Structure formats: C-alpha cells, structure tokens
Amino acid sequence: MADAETQREAVLDALDNVAERLAEEKEYLTDLDSAIGDADHGANMERGFGKAADKREEFAEMEPNEVVKNVGTTLISNVGGASGPLYGGSIMFASQELEGGITAETSVAFAEAYLDKVKDRGGAQVGAKTMVDALVPAVHTYKKSIEQDDLPPLEALAKAVDAAERGVAFTVPIKALKGRASFLDWRSVGHQDPGATSTLFILEELLETAEE
Amino acid sequence: MADAETQREAVLDALDNVAERLAEEKEYLTDLDSAIGDADHGANMERGFGKAADKREEFAEMEPNEVVKNVGTTLISNVGGASGPLYGGSIMFASQELEGGITAETSVAFAEAYLDKVKDRGGAQVGAKTMVDALVPAVHTYKKSIEQDDLPPLEALAKAVDAAERGVAFTVPIKALKGRASFLDWRSVGHQDPGATSTLFILEELLETAEE
Amino acid sequence: MKKLINEPGAVVDEMLDGMVAAHPELRRLDGTNVLVRGDAPVDGKVAVVSGGGSGHEPTHAGYLGEGMLDGAAAGEVFTSPTADQLNEMIQATDAGEGVLCVVKNYEGDVMNFDTAAEMAAMEGVEVEQVVVNDDVAVEDSLYTSGRRGVAGTIFVHKCAGAKAAAGGDLEAVTAVAEKVVDNVRTMGMALTSCVTPEKGEPTFDLGEDEIELGIGIHGEPGTERADIMSADEITEHLTENVLDDLELDEGEEVVTMVNGMGGTPLSELYIVNRKLQSILDDRGIETWDAWVGDYMTSLDMMGCSVSVLRVDDELKELLGAPAETPGLTVTE
Amino acid sequence: MKKLINEPGAVVDEMLDGMVAAHPELRRLDGTNVLVRGDAPVDGKVAVVSGGGSGHEPTHAGYLGEGMLDGAAAGEVFTSPTADQLNEMIQATDAGEGVLCVVKNYEGDVMNFDTAAEMAAMEGVEVEQVVVNDDVAVEDSLYTSGRRGVAGTIFVHKCAGAKAAAGGDLEAVTAVAEKVVDNVRTMGMALTSCVTPEKGEPTFDLGEDEIELGIGIHGEPGTERADIMSADEITEHLTENVLDDLELDEGEEVVTMVNGMGGTPLSELYIVNRKLQSILDDRGIETWDAWVGDYMTSLDMMGCSVSVLRVDDELKELLGAPAETPGLTVTE
Ligand SMILES: Nc1ncnc2c1ncn2[C@@H]1O[C@H](COP(=O)(O)OP(=O)(O)O)[C@@H](O)[C@H]1O
Ligand SMILES: Nc1ncnc2c1ncn2[C@@H]1O[C@H](COP(=O)(O)OP(=O)(O)O)[C@@H](O)[C@H]1O
Ligand SMILES: [Mg+2]
Ligand SMILES: [Mg+2]
Ligand SMILES: [Mg+2]
Ligand SMILES: [Mg+2]
Incomplete structure (x- = not known):
C-alpha cells in the first residue's frame, strides 16, 4: 500500500489526465449533446474538471480522500446542469469511503457508493439512456474482478473500462427515459448518451494514470 | 383624332400592358431595390398598377383624362413609399393636361407636367440617381421630336424610350443624392436605380401599346 | 457564428x-x-x-x-x-x-x-x-x-x-x-435552431422546408419534425394540443401567451395570436387577457410557443395586480 | 424563407x-x-x-x-x-x-x-x-x-x-x-440582413466574417462594411460616432437606448449596454436612464443601434411621466 503522499500524487495525476482528456473531447461531447440535449455537456465537463485541476496547489497538503471530496464540491459549484450534481455530488459522497486510504477494497466501496448516489439523485435505472448505463457494468465488473476473481486493481480497472464501453454502445439503440433526451421521446433512439460517454472517458483516464 | 371611346380603350390597354409588365419585372425591380434600397420597389409597383388595372370596369364610362387621373389616385392610395406619391401624384396632376382629349400636343403637355411634378414633389434634379434621370431625357426628347422635328407621336415615343434607356444606364455610375439610396453614400455607385428602371418599363409599354 | x-x-x-x-x-x-x-x-x-x-x-x-x-x-x-x-x-x-x-x-x-x-x-x-x-x-x-x-x-x-x-x-x-x-399548458415550435455562444453553430439542422414541433427552450430538437406549414396551421396544431390537454369547457376563461423564441419578429407573433384568438372564440372560450411577446426565449431561435392558462377570480386578480420589472410592467 | x-x-x-x-x-x-x-x-x-x-x-x-x-x-x-x-x-x-x-x-x-x-x-x-x-x-x-x-x-x-x-x-x-x-443621435449596425416576406431572401448578403455599419431600419445595406468585431469594439464605434456628433460636455445628463433589430438576443443587448455605460462613465457623462430592448426593429435582422439623448429637467420629467402602451409602460 502506497503512502498518503504517493496516493495524493496519483489522484492529482489522474485529475490532470481527466481534465486534459475532457478538454480534448469537449467538442465531441457537445456534439453528442446537440443531437439529443442542449449542446452544453462538453463545456460543462471541461469547465468543472478544469477548475478542479486548477486547484492542484490548494490540494497539495490534503489527504487523498479530501482531495477527492474537494473535486466533488468543485464540480458542484462550477458545473451546474444535470451533470454537476450527479458527478460532483456523487464524488463528494463516495469520497467518505476513502477515508482510510485508497486500497483495492476501498476503491470498490467508492465505486459502489458513487453508483448508488448517481442512481439515487437522478432516479435513473439501467436502460434509461444515461451515465448509469456506463456506470453499472463498469462498477459491477470492477467489484466482481476484485472480490471474486482476485484480480489486481489495474486489471480489474481495465475490465471495467471494457464494460463501460459496452454500456456506452448500449445507450445508442435505446430510448431515453431520463434527462433532457427523454423529452425527445422516440427521436432519442440511435444517439449515444453524452453523460455515459464522459463517464467512459474518465474511466479510461483513470486506467491510463494507473498504468503509468 | 380618335374619339373619346377609342382613346379610353387605348389608355386601358396601355394600363393593362403596364400592369402586366411590372408584374413580370417585380423580382427584377426588387433586386435592384435590394442593392441600394429596401427591396420593395417591385412589390410597390405591381400592387399599385395591379389595383389600377383591376378597376377596368369602374373606368368603363369615364373620359380618358379621368381614367388617367384615377390611375393616379389609385397609385396614391395603394403604393405608399416614395414611388406612390411620385408616380401617383404626378399622374394625377398631369392628367389635367388631357382634359381636351389626347393629342400629340396634349401628350407633350402631360409629359412636361408630369416631370415638373416629380421634380417638385421629390426635390431631385438630374444626376441624383432617381427616376428623374430617366424622365428628363425622355420628356426632352419627346417634346423636341414632336414640336421641332414634327415627328409623328409614335416615332417620338420610340425616341423617348431610347432616351430613357440612356438615362437608366446613366444612373449606374453615379452617386445617389436623393431617395433611400442616398443613405448609402458612395456605396450607391455602380448600381442601377429602381425607379428610373420602372419608368423605362412603363414607357416601353406605352410604346408597345401605341404600336399595336 | x-x-x-x-x-x-x-x-x-x-x-x-x-x-x-x-x-x-x-x-x-x-x-x-x-x-x-x-x-x-x-x-x-x-x-x-x-x-x-x-x-x-x-x-x-x-x-x-x-x-x-x-x-x-x-x-x-x-x-x-x-x-x-x-x-x-x-x-x-x-x-x-x-x-x-x-x-x-x-x-x-x-x-x-x-x-x-x-x-x-x-x-x-x-x-x-x-x-x-x-x-x-x-x-x-x-x-x-x-x-x-x-x-x-x-x-x-x-x-x-x-x-x-x-x-x-x-x-x-x-x-x-x-x-x-x-x-397552464404550453406547446412550442421552431422554424430555426439557435446558436449557443459556446458551440457557435446551430444545435440542430433544419431544412429550408422543415420545422420542429414540440421543442423546449434549450435549442433541443422537438418531438417531431414536420414540413413547413402556414402560421394558421402551426397555431392550430399548437393550440389544439394545448387545449385538449387542458380540457377546457365552453364558457371558461383563460389568459393566453404567444411567446417568441427570440428571433421571431413581433409581427409574426401577432399573426399567431390572431389565429389563436379565433380558435378560442370558435370553442366558446373567453380570453380575459392575451400576452404577446418574447417572455422566455432560446437565444436567437425563430419560433414560438402558445400557452393557455385557465383563470378564476383569484388568478385574474393576481395577474392584474401591479408589477414593475424590466420584462413586465402591469399597472393598476 | x-x-x-x-x-x-x-x-x-x-x-x-x-x-x-x-x-x-x-x-x-x-x-x-x-x-x-x-x-x-x-x-x-x-x-x-x-x-x-x-x-x-x-x-x-x-x-x-x-x-x-x-x-x-x-x-x-x-x-x-x-x-x-x-x-x-x-x-x-x-x-x-x-x-x-x-x-x-x-x-x-x-x-x-x-x-x-x-x-x-x-x-x-x-x-x-x-x-x-x-x-x-x-x-x-x-x-x-x-x-x-x-x-x-x-x-x-x-x-x-x-x-x-x-x-x-x-x-x-x-x-x-x-x-x-x-x-438625439443614433447609429446602428447589422450582423445579418433581414428577410422581407415579399422578397423571401436576405436583402443583402453578408459574409460569415462581415458586418454592416451605419444601417437604417429597412434592411438596406449600411454605409460601410467591416470585418466582424467584438461587442465592445462595435459598441465603441457606434457610441463614439453618436457622442462626437452630439457634442456632449462632461457632466451633462443623457438617456440611452440600446435597440435590438429584432433577431438579437436580449442578452447581447445587455452586453452592449455594459460597454456603452462604461464609455459614458469614462467621459464623465451621466446616464439618467438606460433603455435596452427591441424598440424599433427590422424584422428578423440581427444587430443593434445605440441612441443617446441629451436631457434637461423638462425632458426628464416627460420621459418619466406615465405611459401605458403595448410596447412601453412607464409607471409613476
Ligand atoms: N436523471 C438522470 N440520471 C442519471 N443521469 C442523468 C440524468 N439526467 C441526465 N443525466 C446525464 O447527464 C447528461 C447530460 O449532462 P449535461 O448536458 O451536462 O446536463 P444538462 O442535461 O442539464 O444539460 C446526460 O447525457 C445523462 O447521461
Ligand atoms: N426624392 C426623390 N425624387 C425622385 N425620385 C425619387 C426620390 N426618392 C426616391 N425616388 C425614386 O423612388 C424609387 C424607390 O421607390 P420605392 O422603392 O417604391 O420607394 P421607397 O424608397 O420608399 O422604398 C427610387 O429608385 C427613385 O427612383
Ligand atoms: Mg446538456
Ligand atoms: Mg444544460
Ligand atoms: Mg424601396
Ligand atoms: Mg420602401
């Protein structure tokens, strides 16, 4: 188990990578949101994670779980929209699970708490064409890989990313029941959900960081 | 000299031809007005002369000069804009010259009165890039052809049409001093004046009718 | 943009x-x-x-x-x-x-x-x-x-x-x-999409002969794409959906709103209001007040929404009460 | 169209x-x-x-x-x-x-x-x-x-x-x-032309990077075509022309109007007003009242005009007097 400083640095690196990636994907996410939403998801994600990454110095003295919590509150204060409370509130809430440090075990607890909070706050189940569709397979796969298959976290995370990818693909052919896209009714079929997509990107960057 | 009925029929035929021609040229006139005005000259002319032509039945019992006067008032009531009072008011005013019937002589007096009224009402001299630039050469040529060259009215009218054509061409390279186009200042240079153009079309139709 | x-x-x-x-x-x-x-x-x-x-x-x-x-x-x-x-x-x-x-x-x-x-x-x-x-x-x-x-x-x-x-x-x-x-019930439509400052281009593409019916106010596409119609036909479509849902009875009183989406000339909103009032007339529904203007827009979108509010004495009193704001002033 | x-x-x-x-x-x-x-x-x-x-x-x-x-x-x-x-x-x-x-x-x-x-x-x-x-x-x-x-x-x-x-x-x-x-003096500009019902297409063509300065209210081209500028630059240009012509002295009072041409979102008019007021501030001219909205439009044209009216006690009293009209309401 790495010490608190190493863990914090890992969290900060992950944060940088996520922020950079979301900035790169801003236009793509916005295009997805144009098709079935209001064309702001890219800007929302870039703004939120950008602000969080800018706080590197503020975070320099914090415990890893506090850094994570602060990323959550930063998102809450800067994103707005649906994704603000969903991403921000759930990260904030789940950060409690990391109080004892980041281990394979606590990371599973974090993932579960995060998923629960998203479902709770947004009221969406799987199949509503939301970020939940990427999260559920990812979290389920991660938990099983670690707890039952005894895989190392890195491999478990790689499997979770694969799972999330399928979840994203799954959002395409289904009708939205929640979120702005639900207002389009049948016209939402055939389009990929922006929030599920940004969830995948974040997971990909966590994996990338962990591999480094 | 033709009797009142023949004259009235000639006036009504001319009116029909003019109305038809202006309807055909509506888009063209509007395009000219788009470039240096407000894109309504075509619609204005079509509406005005169309309404006048529609009154054929009302006109059926009138003296020729009264028909002409009524065409003028119809334009005044239906055209609006700058061209309404200019065309309508001047036709109405000049119709007095036809009280004794339409002859070579009275037609010259009509033309002169018409030109005077346009200049008076609108305050434009030659070279201001307005209908006056088509009218002045046409009226001057017509008058001289009849009074000094003793040409028959038909030939005089043909020469007047030629003269008006040059007037229209002359409006292209000069800067507008009057009318909406004047607000464009130097940007009006290079464009043909819509009102001079519609004046030419009307003269062409008068000639056409006279030739029939 | x-x-x-x-x-x-x-x-x-x-x-x-x-x-x-x-x-x-x-x-x-x-x-x-x-x-x-x-x-x-x-x-x-x-x-x-x-x-x-x-x-x-x-x-x-x-x-x-x-x-x-x-x-x-x-x-x-x-x-x-x-x-x-x-x-x-x-x-x-x-x-x-x-x-x-x-x-x-x-x-x-x-x-x-x-x-x-x-x-x-x-x-x-x-x-x-x-x-x-x-x-x-x-x-x-x-x-x-x-x-x-x-x-x-x-x-x-x-x-x-x-x-x-x-x-x-x-x-x-x-x-x-x-x-x-x-x-209160509302339905909206768009002749054009809107351009957000961030995206810089239209949120959705509409052909020259197409309109979107059932739009919201966020430049999202509507529930249905349709061929262009006349103002009267559009007004009929919106109004009928609104009235059917509101289940108004003959003789009831309403306040109406023709709301512009931001890029629609006011003259066109009045053309819509003309038809809206004649539909209400035909149905024996009485308009106590008719609002026409840009009240809730979607940037530069062209289009409109039609709202109908069933009113009773209490709501009429409240709607008629004085208000002094940049966007709406009501005097006694 | x-x-x-x-x-x-x-x-x-x-x-x-x-x-x-x-x-x-x-x-x-x-x-x-x-x-x-x-x-x-x-x-x-x-x-x-x-x-x-x-x-x-x-x-x-x-x-x-x-x-x-x-x-x-x-x-x-x-x-x-x-x-x-x-x-x-x-x-x-x-x-x-x-x-x-x-x-x-x-x-x-x-x-x-x-x-x-x-x-x-x-x-x-x-x-x-x-x-x-x-x-x-x-x-x-x-x-x-x-x-x-x-x-x-x-x-x-x-x-x-x-x-x-x-x-x-x-x-x-x-x-x-x-x-x-x-x-009173005014100057206007257009980001886009307007489409009249009769003509059905834009009165003039403007490139994606062009604007017209010195337009009227009839969709006629302006006195000058320019490259696209920021809202602040445009406001500066309009305001300076207006102020220079009006020959205002420091300490004088004015009423301003940022007028939308019909297709401009209200948010943008406020952005123009922001700059207009800061220019007046810098020149020591006092704004007694600032009007922002669509007062005199050109159908669906995007653009705005800036007007400045020099006021004295008489005009202030008349401007502040009650008015009740569909387009403007002033309460006591
Ligand atoms: N009720 C919900 N539950 C879960 N996810 C949701 C819900 N509503 C929206 N989302 C997610 O949020 C994404 C949109 O986020 P964003 O565009 O930033 O916010 P907004 O919809 O307010 O514009 C959607 O693609 C979807 O994945
Ligand atoms: N002061 C004037 N004197 C003579 N002709 C004028 C004057 N002002 C405008 N015109 C003529 O009127 C024409 C424009 O007519 P029209 O477009 O129908 O009216 P408006 O300018 O009111 O839109 C111009 O092309 C010009 O020939
Ligand atoms: Mg969105
Ligand atoms: Mg949004
Ligand atoms: Mg015109
Ligand atoms: Mg006009």
Missing part, C-alpha cells in the same frame, strides 16, 4: 453587468451570477425566486421587481445554476418569511435546487419548491423525467409574486403557484 | 388583427391599416400620431396609448403608408386641438405625410409635422435627402406624447418634439 459578444465564456457575466447598468434597482450578489431586487430581503414578505440556464432572457432576471421575483440565478447558457449559487440566492432574499423556489422541470434544475434547498434549510431558512411542467409536447409518465417547464413559468412568477406582495404566507404563495402549474 | 405567416400579402392585415385581439384597448379604423387608441379622439388633448412601413414592430402601433401615441398608420413592410390612410388617421384622432405628425426622415414618409397634412388641413384640421433625423451614419447635406430617422423616434413619441397628455397645446407639443430631435 456572428454574435454581439466579446467571448463565449464571458457572456453571462457581462450580460448581468449590463443588466444592472440598465436597471440599477437590481443588485448582483458579489462573486455570483445571482441578481436580486435591490431592496431584498423585503421585510415581512415571502420571497419568490427562480433561476435556470441563461439564454432565455428576459427570463429570469428580467422578472425581478415589485410584484414578481425577489431573486434570479443565472447559470451558464442552457445550464442550470449550481447549488451553491442557488443557496446564496435563497439566503439573500429570505426575510424570515420563507422562500418559494419556482423551478422548471429539468433534472439539472431540480437536482441543483434540491441541493440548495437542503443547504438553506440547514441555515434555518424555510424553503418551498414548485416544479413547473407545462409542456404538453412531452409525454408525462411516472417512469420518465416527465414534462418540461417552459413559458407557462412566467404566469407562475406573476401570480406567486403578486400573492407574496399582497402579504400571503409561504403556504399561500406556494398554493397559488401550484394552482397556476395545474392550470 | 421560413416565417410564421400565411401569405406575404396578408402580413400587415393579419398582424394588425392579431394586435387588436391582444390589445382590445386599440381600435382599427375600418378598411384601413390605421390603429388608434380606443378612446380617440381624446377630448381636449392634442393628438400625437406616427406611421411608416411595417416590419419595425413594436413601432408604430405598439406605442399607442396613454402618454404616447393616439394613432399609428402601418404601410406595407418597409413601405410608407399611403397619404389617404394617413389623412384618415389624422382626422380620426383630432379632437379639435390639432395633430402632431411624427415623421421619420425618408422621402416616402415625408411625401405621404405632406400630402395627408394638406388633405387634412382642407378639412380644417390643424396639423404640425416633426421630421426625425437622428441617424449619424448618414451625412447631412442640403443637397441630399439628409439623415434618416431611426430609433431615436421613440423618444420623440414618448416626450411629445407626455406633453400632450399633460395638456400642452399643439405648439408646445411640437416644440418638445423638436427639442428631442435636436438632442
């Missing part, structure tokens, strides 16, 4: 500054995108507040003032404001009599307002929330997000604001707001 | 019907395109009337009502009304105290109003005419048509209307109107 802006990221901030410069009777809360009445909190009065994404001007801050709103929070364009800003708004407008939040039904708005209400409640502020969902274009169902809140929201601001101005307590003000929500 | 209309030829007629349906306090003179206050002629009061082409809504009929206009004549889109309709308007509003015609300086308008005034005078009506020419974009010269009348005209309506409401006689009302004309 051509817009009268300096940079996309500064639109909301600079617009709010320009608004306060034009309406010095409004005040911006330091470090926020929240505007409040200059005299907020108003002693002895329940506060009525609202908020949501920007791009709908004069909504929301345009309805700040006597007889309407006490606070208005502006999110980024089409993005609901964050919970902490909403919380600041609630705190700044509460005079101890409680605060009614008028929320349009979008999950983003609802979730952020929920969070803010929790935060404010922790500070001892009594908060109530009314969720407006007047858009009949969207099917209402337990398992979905339900209907959107759109232009009918302005009627909620007006009536709840008037009730608060008349000294109603939080319960009474909330009840009025809910009554309006129960009795 | 996509518009909320039924047919191009019916736009004005149907819009007027829709207006009266929305504002039953207005009345349409039978068989004309003239609207008047329902209570016209108003006993003992000088009438203030205006008119011009349609497409500028809420101008002109939107300013009918207490404290502003008594009559408004609507021509075809961008075409001044005919003299006989103007004459009917003058006759219908005259209560025996005389009628002031507020005319924007375009030859069409001037010639038709002139003719109408002659016709009305023959019936014994006392008629005065004030020609508004506030547009600094156009050079003023004896040998040309002079300057156009644009958005500053609304200030003339307001002040002359207030003077008439206060019991001023025809001479006094005319004098006030002339005072406003002498002290």
Whole structure:
C-alpha cells in the first residue's frame, strides 16, 4: 500500500489526465449533446474538471480522500446542469469511503457508493439512456474482478473500462427515459448518451494514470 | 383624332400592358431595390398598377383624362413609399393636361407636367440617381421630336424610350443624392436605380401599346 | 457564428453587468451570477425566486421587481445554476418569511435546487419548491423525467409574486403557484435552431422546408419534425394540443401567451395570436387577457410557443395586480 | 424563407388583427391599416400620431396609448403608408386641438405625410409635422435627402406624447418634439440582413466574417462594411460616432437606448449596454436612464443601434411621466 503522499500524487495525476482528456473531447461531447440535449455537456465537463485541476496547489497538503471530496464540491459549484450534481455530488459522497486510504477494497466501496448516489439523485435505472448505463457494468465488473476473481486493481480497472464501453454502445439503440433526451421521446433512439460517454472517458483516464 | 371611346380603350390597354409588365419585372425591380434600397420597389409597383388595372370596369364610362387621373389616385392610395406619391401624384396632376382629349400636343403637355411634378414633389434634379434621370431625357426628347422635328407621336415615343434607356444606364455610375439610396453614400455607385428602371418599363409599354 | 459578444465564456457575466447598468434597482450578489431586487430581503414578505440556464432572457432576471421575483440565478447558457449559487440566492432574499423556489422541470434544475434547498434549510431558512411542467409536447409518465417547464413559468412568477406582495404566507404563495402549474399548458415550435455562444453553430439542422414541433427552450430538437406549414396551421396544431390537454369547457376563461423564441419578429407573433384568438372564440372560450411577446426565449431561435392558462377570480386578480420589472410592467 | 405567416400579402392585415385581439384597448379604423387608441379622439388633448412601413414592430402601433401615441398608420413592410390612410388617421384622432405628425426622415414618409397634412388641413384640421433625423451614419447635406430617422423616434413619441397628455397645446407639443430631435443621435449596425416576406431572401448578403455599419431600419445595406468585431469594439464605434456628433460636455445628463433589430438576443443587448455605460462613465457623462430592448426593429435582422439623448429637467420629467402602451409602460 502506497503512502498518503504517493496516493495524493496519483489522484492529482489522474485529475490532470481527466481534465486534459475532457478538454480534448469537449467538442465531441457537445456534439453528442446537440443531437439529443442542449449542446452544453462538453463545456460543462471541461469547465468543472478544469477548475478542479486548477486547484492542484490548494490540494497539495490534503489527504487523498479530501482531495477527492474537494473535486466533488468543485464540480458542484462550477458545473451546474444535470451533470454537476450527479458527478460532483456523487464524488463528494463516495469520497467518505476513502477515508482510510485508497486500497483495492476501498476503491470498490467508492465505486459502489458513487453508483448508488448517481442512481439515487437522478432516479435513473439501467436502460434509461444515461451515465448509469456506463456506470453499472463498469462498477459491477470492477467489484466482481476484485472480490471474486482476485484480480489486481489495474486489471480489474481495465475490465471495467471494457464494460463501460459496452454500456456506452448500449445507450445508442435505446430510448431515453431520463434527462433532457427523454423529452425527445422516440427521436432519442440511435444517439449515444453524452453523460455515459464522459463517464467512459474518465474511466479510461483513470486506467491510463494507473498504468503509468 | 380618335374619339373619346377609342382613346379610353387605348389608355386601358396601355394600363393593362403596364400592369402586366411590372408584374413580370417585380423580382427584377426588387433586386435592384435590394442593392441600394429596401427591396420593395417591385412589390410597390405591381400592387399599385395591379389595383389600377383591376378597376377596368369602374373606368368603363369615364373620359380618358379621368381614367388617367384615377390611375393616379389609385397609385396614391395603394403604393405608399416614395414611388406612390411620385408616380401617383404626378399622374394625377398631369392628367389635367388631357382634359381636351389626347393629342400629340396634349401628350407633350402631360409629359412636361408630369416631370415638373416629380421634380417638385421629390426635390431631385438630374444626376441624383432617381427616376428623374430617366424622365428628363425622355420628356426632352419627346417634346423636341414632336414640336421641332414634327415627328409623328409614335416615332417620338420610340425616341423617348431610347432616351430613357440612356438615362437608366446613366444612373449606374453615379452617386445617389436623393431617395433611400442616398443613405448609402458612395456605396450607391455602380448600381442601377429602381425607379428610373420602372419608368423605362412603363414607357416601353406605352410604346408597345401605341404600336399595336 | 456572428454574435454581439466579446467571448463565449464571458457572456453571462457581462450580460448581468449590463443588466444592472440598465436597471440599477437590481443588485448582483458579489462573486455570483445571482441578481436580486435591490431592496431584498423585503421585510415581512415571502420571497419568490427562480433561476435556470441563461439564454432565455428576459427570463429570469428580467422578472425581478415589485410584484414578481425577489431573486434570479443565472447559470451558464442552457445550464442550470449550481447549488451553491442557488443557496446564496435563497439566503439573500429570505426575510424570515420563507422562500418559494419556482423551478422548471429539468433534472439539472431540480437536482441543483434540491441541493440548495437542503443547504438553506440547514441555515434555518424555510424553503418551498414548485416544479413547473407545462409542456404538453412531452409525454408525462411516472417512469420518465416527465414534462418540461417552459413559458407557462412566467404566469407562475406573476401570480406567486403578486400573492407574496399582497402579504400571503409561504403556504399561500406556494398554493397559488401550484394552482397556476395545474392550470397552464404550453406547446412550442421552431422554424430555426439557435446558436449557443459556446458551440457557435446551430444545435440542430433544419431544412429550408422543415420545422420542429414540440421543442423546449434549450435549442433541443422537438418531438417531431414536420414540413413547413402556414402560421394558421402551426397555431392550430399548437393550440389544439394545448387545449385538449387542458380540457377546457365552453364558457371558461383563460389568459393566453404567444411567446417568441427570440428571433421571431413581433409581427409574426401577432399573426399567431390572431389565429389563436379565433380558435378560442370558435370553442366558446373567453380570453380575459392575451400576452404577446418574447417572455422566455432560446437565444436567437425563430419560433414560438402558445400557452393557455385557465383563470378564476383569484388568478385574474393576481395577474392584474401591479408589477414593475424590466420584462413586465402591469399597472393598476 | 421560413416565417410564421400565411401569405406575404396578408402580413400587415393579419398582424394588425392579431394586435387588436391582444390589445382590445386599440381600435382599427375600418378598411384601413390605421390603429388608434380606443378612446380617440381624446377630448381636449392634442393628438400625437406616427406611421411608416411595417416590419419595425413594436413601432408604430405598439406605442399607442396613454402618454404616447393616439394613432399609428402601418404601410406595407418597409413601405410608407399611403397619404389617404394617413389623412384618415389624422382626422380620426383630432379632437379639435390639432395633430402632431411624427415623421421619420425618408422621402416616402415625408411625401405621404405632406400630402395627408394638406388633405387634412382642407378639412380644417390643424396639423404640425416633426421630421426625425437622428441617424449619424448618414451625412447631412442640403443637397441630399439628409439623415434618416431611426430609433431615436421613440423618444420623440414618448416626450411629445407626455406633453400632450399633460395638456400642452399643439405648439408646445411640437416644440418638445423638436427639442428631442435636436438632442438625439443614433447609429446602428447589422450582423445579418433581414428577410422581407415579399422578397423571401436576405436583402443583402453578408459574409460569415462581415458586418454592416451605419444601417437604417429597412434592411438596406449600411454605409460601410467591416470585418466582424467584438461587442465592445462595435459598441465603441457606434457610441463614439453618436457622442462626437452630439457634442456632449462632461457632466451633462443623457438617456440611452440600446435597440435590438429584432433577431438579437436580449442578452447581447445587455452586453452592449455594459460597454456603452462604461464609455459614458469614462467621459464623465451621466446616464439618467438606460433603455435596452427591441424598440424599433427590422424584422428578423440581427444587430443593434445605440441612441443617446441629451436631457434637461423638462425632458426628464416627460420621459418619466406615465405611459401605458403595448410596447412601453412607464409607471409613476
Ligand atoms: N436523471 C438522470 N440520471 C442519471 N443521469 C442523468 C440524468 N439526467 C441526465 N443525466 C446525464 O447527464 C447528461 C447530460 O449532462 P449535461 O448536458 O451536462 O446536463 P444538462 O442535461 O442539464 O444539460 C446526460 O447525457 C445523462 O447521461
Ligand atoms: N426624392 C426623390 N425624387 C425622385 N425620385 C425619387 C426620390 N426618392 C426616391 N425616388 C425614386 O423612388 C424609387 C424607390 O421607390 P420605392 O422603392 O417604391 O420607394 P421607397 O424608397 O420608399 O422604398 C427610387 O429608385 C427613385 O427612383
Ligand atoms: Mg446538456
Ligand atoms: Mg424601396
Ligand atoms: Mg444544460
Ligand atoms: Mg420602401
């Protein structure tokens, strides 16, 4: 188990990578949101994670779980929209699970708490064409890989990313029941959900960081 | 000299031809007005002369000069804009010259009165890039052809049409001093004046009718 | 994209500054995108507040003032404001009599307002929330997000604001707001999409002969694409959907709103109103008042929505009560 | 072209019907395109009337009502009304105290109003005419048509209307109107052209990176084409031209107007207002009141104009006097 400083640095690196990636994907996410939403998801994600990454110095003295919590509150204060409370509130809430440090075990607890909070706050189940569709397979796969298959976290995370990818693909052919896209009714079929997509990107960057 | 009925029929035929021609040229006139005005000259002319032509039945019992006067008032009531009072008011005013019937002589007096009224009402001299630039050469040529060259009215009218054509061409390279186009200042240079153009079309139709 | 802006990221901030410069009777809360009445909190009065994404001007801050709103929070364009800003708004407008939040039904708005209400409640502020969902274009169902809140929201601001101005307590003000929500229905359409400052191009593409029916106010595509129709046909379509849903009986009284989406000439809205009133006439429904204008826009979108509010004596009194705001003035 | 209309030829007629349906306090003179206050002629009061082409809504009929206009004549889109309709308007509003015609300086308008005034005078009506020419974009010269009348005209309506409401006689009302004309200047710009119902396509073509400076209100091209600039730069350009022409001294007071051309989101007008007020601040000029909105439009054109009116105590009192019209309400 790495010490608190190493863990914090890992969290900060992950944060940088996520922020950079979301900035790169801003236009793509916005295009997805144009098709079935209001064309702001890219800007929302870039703004939120950008602000969080800018706080590197503020975070320099914090415990890893506090850094994570602060990323959550930063998102809450800067994103707005649906994704603000969903991403921000759930990260904030789940950060409690990391109080004892980041281990394979606590990371599973974090993932579960995060998923629960998203479902709770947004009221969406799987199949509503939301970020939940990427999260559920990812979290389920991660938990099983670690707890039952005894895989190392890195491999478990790689499997979770694969799972999330399928979840994203799954959002395409289904009708939205929640979120702005639900207002389009049948016209939402055939389009990929922006929030599920940004969830995948974040997971990909966590994996990338962990591999480094 | 033709009797009142023949004259009235000639006036009504001319009116029909003019109305038809202006309807055909509506888009063209509007395009000219788009470039240096407000894109309504075509619609204005079509509406005005169309309404006048529609009154054929009302006109059926009138003296020729009264028909002409009524065409003028119809334009005044239906055209609006700058061209309404200019065309309508001047036709109405000049119709007095036809009280004794339409002859070579009275037609010259009509033309002169018409030109005077346009200049008076609108305050434009030659070279201001307005209908006056088509009218002045046409009226001057017509008058001289009849009074000094003793040409028959038909030939005089043909020469007047030629003269008006040059007037229209002359409006292209000069800067507008009057009318909406004047607000464009130097940007009006290079464009043909819509009102001079519609004046030419009307003269062409008068000639056409006279030739029939 | 051509817009009268300096940079996309500064639109909301600079617009709010320009608004306060034009309406010095409004005040911006330091470090926020929240505007409040200059005299907020108003002693002895329940506060009525609202908020949501920007791009709908004069909504929301345009309805700040006597007889309407006490606070208005502006999110980024089409993005609901964050919970902490909403919380600041609630705190700044509460005079101890409680605060009614008028929320349009979008999950983003609802979730952020929920969070803010929790935060404010922790500070001892009594908060109530009314969720407006007047858009009949969207099917209402337990398992979905339900209907959107759109232009009918302005009627909620007006009536709840008037009730608060008349000294109603939080319960009474909330009840009025809910009554309006129960009795107002709206449907909208677009001739063109809108261009957000961030994206810089139309949110959706519409052919020269196509329109979108059942749009919201966020430049999202509508529920249906249709061939271009005449103003009368469009008005008929919107109005009939609204009236069918509202289940009005002959002889009932209504207040109507033809709302422009931002890029529609006022002349066209009047053409729509002409048909709307003749449909109501034919059905024996009486128009007590007809609103025509840009009340809740989607930036530069061309199009309109038709709202119908069933009114009784109470609502008529509240709608007719004085209001003095940048976007709506009613005199006695 | 996509518009909320039924047919191009019916736009004005149907819009007027829709207006009266929305504002039953207005009345349409039978068989004309003239609207008047329902209570016209108003006993003992000088009438203030205006008119011009349609497409500028809420101008002109939107300013009918207490404290502003008594009559408004609507021509075809961008075409001044005919003299006989103007004459009917003058006759219908005259209560025996005389009628002031507020005319924007375009030859069409001037010639038709002139003719109408002659016709009305023959019936014994006392008629005065004030020609508004506030547009600094156009050079003023004896040998040309002079300057156009644009958005500053609304200030003339307001002040002359207030003077008439206060019991001023025809001479006094005319004098006030002339005072406003002498002290107001305007300059406008367009990001896009507008589409008239008749023509169905943009009056002029503008590239994606071009704007027109010095436009009027009829979709005519401006005096100059320029590369796209930021809102601040555009505001600077317009404001400086206006201020230079008005020759304001430090410490003088003004009322400003940022007028939208119809297709501009209100948020952008506020961004312009923000810069306008900061320029005035820098020059030590005091803004007594700032108007921001769509007061005199060009159909769906995107763009704005900036007007500045130098005010003294008299004008401030008249501007602040109550008015109740569809397009402008001022409360005491
Ligand atoms: N009720 C919900 N539950 C879960 N996820 C949701 C819900 N509503 C929206 N989302 C997610 O949020 C994404 C949109 O986020 P964003 O565009 O930033 O916010 P907004 O919809 O307010 O504009 C959607 O693609 C979807 O994945
Ligand atoms: N002062 C004037 N004197 C003579 N002709 C004029 C004057 N002003 C305008 N015109 C003519 O009127 C034409 C424009 O007519 P029209 O477009 O129908 O009216 P408006 O300019 O009011 O839109 C111009 O092309 C010009 O020939
Ligand atoms: Mg979105
Ligand atoms: Mg014209
Ligand atoms: Mg959004
Ligand atoms: Mg015209």
